[in-house]
Amino acid sequence: KHTEFKHLKGTNHQKTPPIHILQPDPILKLSKVMGFGGHTSNQVIFSFDGCSVIYPCHSLVVDMDIETRVQRFFVGHTDKVSCLALNHHGNLLASGQRGPVPVVRLWSFESGQSLALFKTHSHGLFCLSFSHSGGILCGIGKDSHGKSLVVIWDTSQALRGMAVLVLAKSHTEVGIERLRISPFDDSRMVSCGWDNVRLWRIKDGSLRSCPVNLEDHHQLHFTDVAFEPGCHSEADLSVKSVYVSTRSGHLLEVCCKAIAVKRVWHLLSGVGVACLSLHEVFCVTGSEDGYLRVWPRDFSSVFMEIEHEASITAVNIAQDGMKIIAGTSSGNIGLLDASTHRHCTLMRSHTGLIYCLALSPSLHQLITCSQDGTIRVWDPSTCMQLFDFRAPGEVGRCVCYHPHMEVFACGFQGGVVRVFHIPTTTVLAEHRQHQGVVTGMVFSPDGRRLFSSSSSGSLAVYDSEQQACPFVRLLANVVAKGEEFGPKALNLSDDGKSLLLVGPFPFTITVVDTTMLNETLRVDINPAASAPPDVYGPHRPQVDKARLAFFSPRHLDQITVVTFSSRLLRFRASSGELLWEAMLSSPSTASTISRDGKYLFTAGDNSLKVWDSCTMAQDTKNYQVFIGHSDVIPQLEVTADGRSVLSCGDAIFLWDFLARPKMWEPTAECPPSTAPLHPPPSPTSSLPPSQLNSFMSVSPRKGVPNPATYEPLEVHQFTPKATAKDIGVLLELHGTRPQQKNTEQAEWSGKKGEEEDEEESE
Numbered sequence: 001k002h003t004e005f006k007h008l009k010g011t012n013h014q015k016t017p018p019i020h021i022l023q024p025d026p027i028l029k030l031s032k033v034m035g036f037g038g039h040t041s042n043q044v045i046f047s048f049d050g051c052s053v054i055y056p057c058h059s060l061v062v063d064m065d066i067e068t069r070v071q072r073f074f075v076g077h078t079d080k081v082s083c084l085a086l087n088h089h090g091n092l093l094a095s096g097q098r099g100p101v102p103v104v105r106l107w108s109f110e111s112g113q114s115l116a117l118f119k120t121h122s123h124g125l126f127c128l129s130f131s132h133s134g135g136i137l138c139g140i141g142k143d144s145h146g147k148s149l150v151v152i153w154d155t156s157q158a159l160r161g162m163a164v165l166v167l168a169k170s171h172t173e174v175g176i177e178r179l180r181i182s183p184f185d186d187s188r189m190v191s192c193g194w195d196n197v198r199l200w201r202i203k204d205g206s207l208r209s210c211p212v213n214l215e216d217h218h219q220l221h222f223t224d225v226a227f228e229p230g231c232h233s234e235a236d237l238s239v240k241s242v243y244v245s246t247r248s249g250h251l252l253e254v255c256c257k258a259i260a261v262k263r264v265w266h267l268l269s270g271v272g273v274a275c276l277s278l279h280e281v282f283c284v285t286g287s288e289d290g291y292l293r294v295w296p297r298d299f300s301s302v303f304m305e306i307e308h309e310a311s312i313t314a315v316n317i318a319q320d321g322m323k324i325i326a327g328t329s330s331g332n333i334g335l336l337d338a339s340t341h342r343h344c345t346l347m348r349s350h351t352g353l354i355y356c357l358a359l360s361p362s363l364h365q366l367i368t369c370s371q372d373g374t375i376r377v378w379d380p381s382t383c384m385q386l387f388d389f390r391a392p393g394e395v396g397r398c399v400c401y402h403p404h405m406e407v408f409a410c411g412f413q414g415g416v417v418r419v420f421h422i423p424t425t426t427v428l429a430e431h432r433q434h435q436g437v438v439t440g441m442v443f444s445p446d447g448r449r450l451f452s453s454s455s456s457g458s459l460a461v462y463d464s465e466q467q468a469c470p471f472v473r474l475l476a477n478v479v480a481k482g483e484e485f486g487p488k489a490l491n492l493s494d495d496g497k498s499l500l501l502v503g504p505f506p507f508t509i510t511v512v513d514t515t516m517l518n519e520t521l522r523v524d525i526n527p528a529a530s531a532p533p534d535v536y537g538p539h540r541p542q543v544d545k546a547r548l549a550f551f552s553p554r555h556l557d558q559i560t561v562v563t564f565s566s567r568l569l570r571f572r573a574s575s576g577e578l579l580w581e582a583m584l585s586s587p588s589t590a591s592t593i594s595r596d597g598k599y600l601f602t603a604g605d606n607s608l609k610v611w612d613s614c615t616m617a618q619d620t621k622n623y624q625v626f627i628g629h630s631d632v633i634p635q636l637e638v639t640a641d642g643r644s645v646l647s648c649g650d651a652i653f654l655w656d657f658l659a660r661p662k663m664w665e666p667t668a669e670c671p672p673s674t675a676p677l678h679p680p681p682s683p684t685s686s687l688p689p690s691q692l693n694s695f696m697s698v699s700p701r702k703g704v705p706n707p708a709t710y711e712p713l714e715v716h717q718f719t720p721k722a723t724a725k726d727i728g729v730l731l732e733l734h735g736t737r738p739q740q741k742n743t744e745q746a747e748w749s750g751k752k753g754e755e756e757d758e759e760e761s762e
Helices: 533-539 689-695
Strands: 028-034 052-057 060-065 071-075 081-086 092-097 104-108 114-118 123-130 136-142 148-154 165-172 178-181 188-193 196-203 206-211 222-227 241-246 250-255 260-266 273-278 282-287 291-296 304-307 312-317 323-328 333-337 342-347 354-359 366-370 374-379 384-390 396-401 407-412 417-421 426-431 438-443 449-454 459-463 471-475 490-492 498-502 508-513 519-524 546-551 558-563 567-572 578-583 590-593 599-604 607-612 623-626 635-638 644-648 652-657 749-752
Touching (some): 028 623, 052 333, 092 136, 104 136, 123 178, 136 178, 178 222, 188 222, 241 273, 250 273, 291 323, 354 644, 396 438, 426 459, 438 490, 490 546, 508 546, 508 558, 546 590, 558 590, 590 635
Parallel strands (some): 081 123, 354 396
Antiparallel strands (some): 028 652, 052 060, 081 092, 104 114, 123 136, 136 148, 148 165, 188 196, 222 241, 241 250, 273 282, 312 323, 323 333, 333 342, 384 749, 396 407, 417 426, 438 449, 459 471, 490 498, 508 519, 558 567, 567 578, 590 599, 607 623, 644 652
16 A cells, blocks of 8 residues: 565665645545446355345445345455355355356455465366355366366365365366355255256365266256255255256256156246246246246246346345345346345446446436446435436436536447436437537536537537527537547636647647636647657657546645546646656546545556645655546546545445545535536526426436336437538527427436336246
8 A cells, every 4th residue: 555664784774755645534435336347247145144245346345234235245356256155154255256267255244354275176166056054165166177166175174364275176078157065965966057057065075976877858058956955964865956957947846866857847938047046945047038936946926026137147035035136137126025025235346348438426326438338427425326318229328407407418439429407307408419429428517517528529518408408519620539528528617718639649638718618828848859859869658638627626736636647646737837747657547636636546456546735746656545446437427525435336335435525615606516406497487387396406316217118319309510511610690599499308218227126926
């Protein structure tokens, strides 16, 4: 976290300690994570008492309380978590990660402390299973030749701090997808995969296997295995059975003694069974049609079935049999109460990289847009999804929230800009002035203007005082061209009078006034690049490009610039004077500053760093690093109250900022963003009284409406006022604003999230 300085005997020099050590340590604490899965979504398990669920979220392992939704994190993996296992006593947790370093970690579940770290597989670790006693752990992955590698570890002394030893391992060319250790004998296990079900046994220090006689069912794809419950001691093997599910909808019962198929059920015709879990009284299956089904042990009929939005990839039954958990391929976790037949959604998540996020001024709602093509509205306090907007064939790249109302704007990959009203899930406006990807969007603090930029270099202005948000003006070749400058290509000063952007060239930053878009300042971040050749001779520096540029709090009068070559520059906002320059330890993909300007947050190498902004010019090693993300972090955001930091990428992370900086005292000219903002009457003055209340609502609807079906928008209803020929020409449309058609009733696929997603089971 910071450089250690030691005094060495016998030396004449001594390193000088840093000017100031960043305090407190740690300065951030992970509070909430909104996401599930990442590499896999077939790992969801109950804790020993059934009060919490354990699941992977990219490189984290999350333990979430079912009632309170409080999350606990197991942090230590450097890549996406691919498998989980919890022993029968609930005190030892194992997790494995994918990638070229497929390590396995053992955790004390009560304390969250990492007990052991070991690696045996070359790559592709995807399955872990504990024995009933917890003394044996089995893992499946790949060796260096691409063969399946089954490894058995001795974990009996792990809780005492002893080493984990390899008991046996076996290489096989047979494809294996799932493996379970027998509950009645730690030396026996069963596996399944394509065209094979095998029984395994540890004998004389070696791991041996034999195939099950499948008779006429040898051409099936076997997906999951489960032992018959209730047998936890050595007995006659003739009564021991293993149940195996298939993608063809069959369920096989295998006799462990005869090593043959004992019985076959054809549960579903043409629908694959992806996973199953057995209880002493009933059996639960998850199928590819999205249904979770509860069967009696004789599989004569269906007790209950719950439909989910996507195929079910994981099911698990609590030890008391009263709760059933299910995970889906769309990143959802659902909970079924078997006693009341009530179902609720515990977690939803994006299935692609999250490009951008925007937080409402009241901190009650969070908006994200993702590579999966969805725009989602969340409640940060409960991690519940409230709304879901979809546009088939289009992907949102940046979003911004209106400062006064429940309205947000989204810029899409195709250059379209849309304005949405959240409570009614309707489109208020649509504009097609941009050519290329929309790289930045921002509302003015007073809510009167909306600015957007694109990868083609254009800057557009809209009148957001009116409900239709009409187009006002377009400037070409103002913003630097390229998608790499999004999603925060535009940045407004606290008073809303100045707009900062990278452009018109990648090595320049420009400040324009928001009233007339006149240029007030332009700074070349490479002054040496334009100097005569005789100044630097053969060591002439190369041209660097600005990656990010943003204003510091207004009382500091500073602009911060981060370049692609990891340089950090600080300029005087009023004059463009270079104050100081520093080198970051790694390239930065996102950056922001605290509300008091004392702390700088940067993202790079899938990690988040916090710097002392006041001293980093003299000491660039005074920072703290926080891991948890497993992919690039496109955006960082500090909440309006300065108490939290949000980061997005593979998932949405909410961090508590423990420094709690003292907020700058506001003035009449520059009110702080935490001050309550009263909505102006102009955007809603033309609305009828019946729509006024819903438009100004600040809380989501309590009921769960029926989701609307998507129908494509009528493109001819939104006639663009700037064509391709107009790009590059300054368009003055102040006095000739055309009347926009009312698009409030435009058919858009927006649906209410399941805040209390309870429904009766069929």
